[in-house]
Structure formats: C-alpha cells, structure tokens
Amino acid sequence: MTRKKLIAGNWKMHGSLQQNEIFFKDLLSMSENLSKKYNDFYNHLELSLFVPSLYLFQAQNFLANSAISFGTQNVSNQAENGAFTGEISAKMLKDFAAKYTIIGHSERRQLLGETDEFIAEKFFILQQNDIIPILCIGETQKEYEESRGIAVILQQLNAIFANPKFDKNNANFVIAYEPIWAIGSGLAATPEQVQTTHLAIRKRLQELNADLAEKVKILYGGSVKPENSKQLLNLPNVDGALIGGASLKANSFLAIAESIF
Ligand code: PEP
Numbered sequence: 001m002t003r004k005k006l007i008a009g010n011w012k013m014h015g016s017l018q019q020n021e022i023f024f025k026d027l028l029s030m031s032e033n034l035s036k037k038y039n040d041f042y043n044h045l046e047l048s049l050f051v052p053s054l055y056l057f058q059a060q061n062f063l064a065n066s067a068i069s070f071g072t073q074n075v076s077n078q079a080e081n082g083a084f085t086g087e088i089s090a091k092m093l094k095d096f097a098a099k100y101t102i103i104g105h106s107e108r109r110q111l112l113g114e115t116d117e118f119i120a121e122k123f124f125i126l127q128q129n130d131i132i133p134i135l136c137i138g139e140t141q142k143e144y145e146e147s148r149g150i151a152v153i154l155q156q157l158n159a160i161f162a163n164p165k166f167d168k169n170n171a172n173f174v175i176a177y178e179p180i181w182a183i184g185s186g187l188a189a190t191p192e193q194v195q196t197t198h199l200a201i202r203k204r205l206q207e208l209n210a211d212l213a214e215k216v217k218i219l220y221g222g223s224v225k226p227e228n229s230k231q232l233l234n235l236p237n238v239d240g241a242l243i244g245g246a247s248l249k250a251n252s253f254l255a256i257a258e259s260i261f
Contacts, residue, residue: 049068119159149197175216194220243256
C-alpha cells in the first residue's frame, strides 16, 4: 500500500489577516500550476496548513473549495463546550471544517507543561469529533545524546496506545516525529537518524495491528527546507513532513512538496 504524502505547514504564532491573504492567494495559484505540471499531483500528496485558531475561518474561506486541507495547532482537552475560559473545543474546530489538528507539539510540552496524559485526552476527543490528530513526539538533545531517543518516543506513543480508549482498528491519526533539537535550529536530523526512528515507530504500530501500521502516516519535522526535503521525504517510512519556518511562504512550502516528484 502506498501512503499519500502529507505536506503539513505549522505556522505557529505567525500571521495576520493581510499576510495570510497574500499567502493563500499565492498558494492557490502556485499549487494550481504544480497540479498542471504533475497531472496526478494530488494522488501523490496532500497539502495542509495549520494556522492559529483565530485564522481558521479565513483558511476555510480561501481553501474550502480547493484540494488543500487545513486545521489548527491545538484543541481543548474538554469534550463538551462549557466554562473553560480561553479554550477552543473540537466541536468548534469542526464547525470551521478543520480536517486535522496538531497536538503535543514540543513547544506546548516544554513551554506550557503539557503532559502525555493531557495530550492523550485531546487525541481521543479529536477522534470522537472526526478530526484527525497529528500527534507530535520527539526527544530532547540530551536524550538524543544519551541514546534514549527511541525509548522516549515509544513512551510518548504508549500514553496513547495503552489508554483504554485507544482503538487499534481506527487508523485516523498521524504521527509526527520531531526531534526537539532539530526544530527551528536549521539542523535537520540526518536521513539515517530519521530512518531508524521511523522504522521503530512503524514496528510499534505493527505490534498493535498490521493494517493500522500500513495506514498510519509518520511525518518527519525539524528544519525541513527545500534544500533537504528531497532526501528526507523520499526515505522509506517517511510519509510527509511537518514544516514550521519554511511553511510561512507559499513558494518554500510548495518547493518542499514538489521535492517528492
Ligand atoms: C515545527 O514547528 O513543527 C517545525 C518542525 O519547525 P521548523 O520546520 O521551523 O523546524
């Protein structure tokens, strides 16, 4: 089975109505050119943008009639709307047609103290609302240097897989392996490092269910740029990329997408 690549842009806390409008217009015209250049373009990949929640409505307005999907970078851990000041529920994201939502990004784990258990609550709430969670996992520089990277990410995954709510027949989730030391550093993991870790993740999925392991996408994230994307995106078990900095301009985001061809 070939898994379609997912080329996902994480804008983090960037953007403005005006900047986003320029981005979406560029993205729509440039992606249309690419889909003419490669006439089976969207059979090979999906483009998706993860905007600050406040701009989801704008993303929907620009992208709803295109092949490009969109979502947000976080969701509340509360299943029902209610007295949770400042939170945004999965039901609200669904109202604006979010297809995916990123959860467990290392910036939220590290800056806001999000735990594996808290992230697991969000994972299951998203699945219940038919929004596909993109679960970010990854080790710190220290853990990497102590050769504990794979143990750390397997533990992060286990917070989901060992949860009684986990349904091993539901392949509606994506895993994004993002070594923390590679995020925003300009220094991506090497192809060998990426391959070793993605294979360990795939094997863990196979232990759960062979069919699930065939379907679940494993993205790599951490300083993916047009200069290194061809090497990284064409590795076995790399089903796409989660892209921060290079997703803020339509041309670099799409240059990464084009590198799969
Ligand atoms: C990210 O934010 O998930 C990310 C990988 O960032 P960058 O591409 O800028 O390293």
